[in-house]
Amino acid sequence: MYALTNCTIYTTHSVLSDHAVIIKNDQIDSVTLATDLDNSIKTIDLNGANLCPGFIDLQINGCGGVMFNSEISEQTLEIMQATNLKSGCTSYLPTLITSSDEDIKLALKVARNFIDKTKNEILGLHLEGPFISLEKKGVHRAEFVRSPDLDIIDLICANADIVSKVTIAPESFSAEVIQQLHQAGIVVSIGHSNATYAQASEAINNGASFATHLFNAMSPMTGRNTWCRRRNL
Template structure:
C-alpha cells in the first residue's frame, strides 16, 4: 500500500487538491484529504504535478520504432506498451490493418497470449479492415481489401473476448454482419468508407456504435449529402479523432466537439516514429517517411501519425480551446466507455484498477502507474 500525494488530481468527475490517492495491490483503495493519511503509509510526493487516469488509445498501429502489422509478436506489443508509458498511455488497442485471413488469425493468437499474461495493458485488438472501400483505402494494401466472408465473421465473433473493435465500410458490409458483430460485443466502427449518409445511418441502426479517425478516409458533409461525417453527427455515436495538426483542422476538432460532446475521443493512429528517433518505416509494404511530425508515403498519402496522447491533450488545450479537464476525459473515461471497460478503467475511483498518468504543467509525463505499480519515466 502507498499514497500519491502533493498533486492536482483529475478524477474525471472532479479536480481535487490537498488529497491523496491510496493504492493497494492493483486497485485504488481510497481518495482522501491529505490530513487523513496515517503516518504508516508510504508516500510518493508528486511535487505539485497532475495526476490523471492512465490514457487509453483505441487506435495504435505502432510506436517505439515498431509496427504491429510489421512484426505480429508479443515482443512488439511489449515494446509498444513501454513506449506508451513515456507519454502517459497505460492501455491501448493494438491496431492490425487490412491483411490476409492468416494474418488476422495470427494477430488474434498473439493478442490473446499477451492479454492473458499482462492484464489491463492491451485491452483487445482493433481490426482496421479488411472490409473497407478501395476508394478510401489510404495506406491499406488494395490486394487484401475484400468483401466480408461469413466464416471469418464467425471466427472474429468467436474471439470477441480478444477483438474489441473492427473498422468497416458500411456500403461494403451487409447489415447482417454488422448486427452479428455488435451482438457478439465487438464495437463496429465506420471508417475507410465512401458511403452515403443513408448507408452509414443504416449501419448504425444495425449496431455500429463508433467511427474511425473522424474526417479521414470517409465522406464528409456537403450541401446536398451529409456523408458518413453527417451520419456520425446525427446519430450520437462515438468517434476517434487525430489531433496532430495534420489529419484534421483544429477548427473541425472544435466544431465536432461542440456537436458530439462526450462521444468525441482522442486517438493517435500512431506509427513507428511515435516515441522513436527514425525517419522512415515500412507500413504494410509501403515506405512511409517521417518529416517534421508528419508521416507520408511517397505520393503524399498520410500514413498514420506520430502523435502521442499527451501531445494530443496539449494541442486540444492550446489550439482547439478545450479545457484541460475535458481533454483528459477525451483520452480516459470516454474511450473506456466506448469499449465498455469503464467499470474498471478510465477514471480515478475507489475500486478501479490503478492505471494512472503523472505529468507536469509543460505536458511532460514523469511517471505512470500500471496495475498498481508506480514507475518514473526514464
C-alpha cells in the same frame, strides 16, 4: 495499502492539491486530504508530479519504431506498451490494418498470448479492415481490400473476448453481418467508407456505434442546404 502524496491530482471534475490517493489491493480506494491520512499508512512522495487516470488509446498502428502490421509479435506489443507509458497511456488497442487472412489469424493468436500474460495493457485488438472501401482505402494495401468473408467474420466473433473493435465500410456489409459482430460484443466502427447517408444510417440502426478518424478516408458531407435546414441554420 499505501498513499500517493505530494502531487497534483486530476479527477473527472476538479484539480486537487494537498490531497492523497489511497491505494488498496492495487485499486484506488479513496482520495482524501493529506492532513487526514492515518500516520500508520505507508506513503509514496511523488515530488510534485501530476497524477491522473491513465490514458487509453483506441487506435495505435505502431510506435517506438515498430509497426504491428510489419511484425506481428509479442515483442512488437511489448515495445508499443513501453513507448505508450512514456506519455501516460497505460492501455491501448493495437491496430492491424487491412491484411491477409493469415495475418489476421496470427494477430489473434499473438494478442491472446500477450493478454493472457499481462494485465490491463492491451484491452483488445482493433481490426481496421480488411472489409473497407477500395475508393477510400488510404494507405491500406489494395490487394487485401475485400468483401466480408463469412469464415473470417465467424472467426472474429469467436474471438470477441480479444477483439474490441472492427472498422468496416458499411456499404459492403449486410445488416445480418453487422448485427453478428455487434451481438458478439464487438464495437463496429464506420471508417474508410464511401457510404451514403442511408447506408450509414442502416449500419447504425443495426449496431454500428463508432467512427474511425471521422471524415478522414471517408466521403464528406454533401447537400449543405438540406443539412442546414435540418439543423435550423
